[in-house]
Each structure stands twice: as C-alpha cells, then as structure tokens.
Amino acid sequence: xxxxxxxxxGSLNMDLVVAVERHPKPGETVIGGDLQRxxxxxxxxxxxxxxxxxxxxxxxxxxxxxxxxAELKRGLxxxxxxxxxxxxxxxxxxxxxISVSAGGQNAIVVSPGANARLxxxxxxxxxxxxxxxxxxxxxxxxxxxxxxxxxxxxAGARVLLNAAPAQALPDDLLAVTDVLVVNEFExxxxxxxxxxxxxxxxxxxxxxxxxxxxxxxxxxxGRGLVWAGAGGEGVRPAFAVEPVDTTAAxxxxxxxxxxxxxAGEPLERALDYGSAAGALAATRPGAQPSLPAADEVAALLGxxxx
Ligand code: ADP
Numbered sequence: 286x287x288x289x290x291x292x293x294x295g296s297l298n299m300d301l302v303v304a305v306e307r308h309p310k311p312g313e314t315v316i317g318g319d320l321q322r323x324x325x326x327x328x329x330x331x332x333x334x335x336x337x338x339x340x341x342x343x344x345x346x347x348x349x350x351x352x353x354x355a356e357l358k359r360g361l362x363x364x365x366x367x368x369x370x371x372x373x374x375x376x377x378x379x380x381x382x383i384s385v386s387a388g389g390q391n392a393i394v395v396s397p398g399a400n401a402r403l404x405x406x407x408x409x410x411x412x413x414x415x416x417x418x419x420x421x422x423x424x425x426x427x428x429x430x431x432x433x434x435x436x437x438x439x440a441g442a443r444v445l446l447n448a449a450p451a452q453a454l455p456d457d458l459l460a461v462t463d464v465l466v467v468n469e470f471e472x473x474x475x476x477x478x479x480x481x482x483x484x485x486x487x488x489x490x491x492x493x494x495x496x497x498x499x500x501x502x503x504x505x506x507g508r509g510l511v512w513a514g515a516g517g518e519g520v521r522p523a524f525a526v527e528p529v530d531t532t533a534a535x536x537x538x539x540x541x542x543x544x545x546x547x548a549g550e551p552l553e554r555a556l557d558y559g560s561a562a563g564a565l566a567a568t569r570p571g572a573q574p575s576l577p578a579a580d581e582v583a584a585l586l587g588x589x590x591x
Pocket of ligand 1: 504510531560561563
C-alpha cells in the first residue's frame with residue numbers, strides 16, 4: 286500500500302488506571318493497586334493506528350501546559366506523527382480516571398480538559414489541503430467537529446466521522462461527512478432508533494443512515510461489519526482471532542480504514558484492512574500498545590483473497 290495522508294482532528298487523554306477489589310460507593314474510600322498511566326483519547330489512538338499502518342499522519346488537538354500533555358505529544362512524535370497543530374491551552378490535559386474491579390468491570394470518569402477548548406476558529410485550514418482523509422470523532426466540541434468536516438470537504442479530502450462516544454448528530458454535520466463509522470449502539474443513537482439485533486437489522490439501519498451520508502459502516506465486533514451507501518452494500522465477516530481485550534479495536538478499525546482509503550484502496554478492501562487491524566488489536570491488552578503494524582495486517586489479510 287502506498288502511504289496516504291491522514292489528518293486526525295480529535296482528543297488526547299491520559300488514562301489513569303487503578304485496580305480495585307470493588308468500586309467505592311458514594312462517600313466511601315477504597316484502597317487500590319499502583320497507579321498505571323496509558324496514553325489514550327480516541328483521536329490519538331486513531332492517529333497512532335493509522336501511523337503504524339504506514340500513513341503519513343498529522344494530528345490536530347489541544348493539551349494542557351503540564352507533564353501529561355508533554356508526554357502525550359512526545360508519544361505521538363515517537364510514532365512519526367506530525368504534532369505542530371497540537372497546541373497547549375490554559376486548561377489541564379484531558380484525563381480519564383479509570384478503576385477496574387476484580388470482576389473486570391470499569392468505572393470511568395472523563396475530564397475532557399484541554400480537548401473541550403479546541404474551538405472551530407482554532408482550526409488552521411492549511412493542513413486540510415494536504416490530507417487525503419480527515420478523521421473525526423466526538424471527544425472534542427461538536428461545533429469544532431463540524432468545522433473540521435467543512436474544511437475537509439472544501440479541501441477535497443474524504444471526511445471519515447467515527448460517531449463515538451454515541452450521540453445524536455445534526456444534519457449539517459452528516460451533510461459534510463463522506464464515511465460514517467459507528468458500532469451498533471452508536472448507529473442507534475445517530476438514527477434515533479432501537480439498537481439493532483443482528484446483522485440484518487444492522488444492515489437495515491445502515492441503509493436508513495445512508496440516505497444522509499454517502500457511506501455508512503456499522504461495526505459488529507467479533508461478527509464483523511455491514512456497510513451501505515451509494516456504491517452498494519455488503520456484509521463483511523470478522524477475521525477469526527482469539528480475543529483477549531477488545532479495547533481500541535474500534536480505533537484500530539478506524540485508523541486502518543483511514544490509512545487504506547488515503548492510500549487509494551477501494552472501499553471493500555479498505556474495510557477488510559480496517560477489520561484486520563481491529564481483529565489484531567482485540568488479541569492484545571491495552572489501547573495504543575495493542576495497535577498492530579502494517580506487516581501484521583498484511584499477513585492476516587493474506588489469508589483472505591480478494
Ligand atoms: P467498537 O470498539 O467501536 O465497538 P467493534 O467492537 O465493532 O468497535 O470493533 C471494530 C471492528 O474490529 C469490527 O468490525 C471487527 O472487524 C474488528 N473486531 C472487533 N472485535 C473483534 C473480535 N473479537 N474478533 C475479530 N475482529 C474483531
């Protein structure tokens with residue numbers, strides 16, 4: 286695959302994780318294990334996913350003038366990601382406070398911090414002109430996401446919106462989106478419908494959403510994905526793997542899809558490329574550490590012809 290150019294506009298978070306026997310009740314204190322620190326945020330995860338798969342990636346985002354911000358920026362740079370548009374603002378770096386119980390359940394408090402300060406007027410149009418694909422999620426203000434989509438559309442880039450975390454979307458954002466990627470839960474929120482049960486219902490929902498966006502992809506975890514759009518529709522099975530931790534499988538999928546589309550791959554091949562990246566991420570623990578390299582994806586894809 287020729288390297289394509291991907292611009293990611295989105296969130297950078299530091300994930301702070303503590304293992305607990307059980308989650309505290311309101312007003313209660315529990316003692317946990319040692320604090321662990323992991324770089325995260327959907328925007329940054331998707332940027333790293335695309336970069337590991339060979340794309341030239343530039344990130345637009347905001348961090349605080351603090352140690353976490355500096356660490357997150359350095360981490361992206363170590364992946365070869367261009368960070369001149371990741372500026373510091375007067376707010377703390379975004380943080381996710383995560384406690385994990387012995388039963389494996391997460392309780393999470395997100396403090397968006399600097400991510401919430403990325404305003405539409407802060408977006409520099411220049412990097413959009415160079416991008417083949419612009420990748421967006423919903424962890425920065427919605428007005429900013431819309432402005433980024435408009436800038437991408439005006440520059441002739443393909444605008445890929447991953448509508449996560451789930452929320453309803455205004456028509457004027459969907460009008461400047463080329464590819465919408467949602468899981469079943471997010472698809473239901475965007476469509477204002479019930480969560481689809483099974484691939485047939487997911488495909489029906491994708492068709493409905495495809496009246497508002499050229500291409501709609503609904504991911505179904507270990508059951509693969511369905512897509513619908515002007516160019517047709519289809520069902521793609523997942524790659525058979527032994528899942529260990531599906532954290533960031535969705536981000537790996539989006540990064541892989543973006544890298545493949547930016548490289549000029551046709552849609553169905555790009556969907557398989559993203560699926561292979563998602564499947565590999567599901568076989569390993571963690572978010573960014575689990576994101577696969579291009580040769581691993583190529584090896585998994587090699588087993589599926591066409
Ligand atoms: P999200 O994390 O956003 O809910 P999904 O869980 O649907 O996203 O995962 C995105 C894609 O990653 C899926 O469409 C699939 O291709 C791949 N994937 C996720 N989980 C698995 C799994 N257990 N086995 C194989 N592929 C998987």
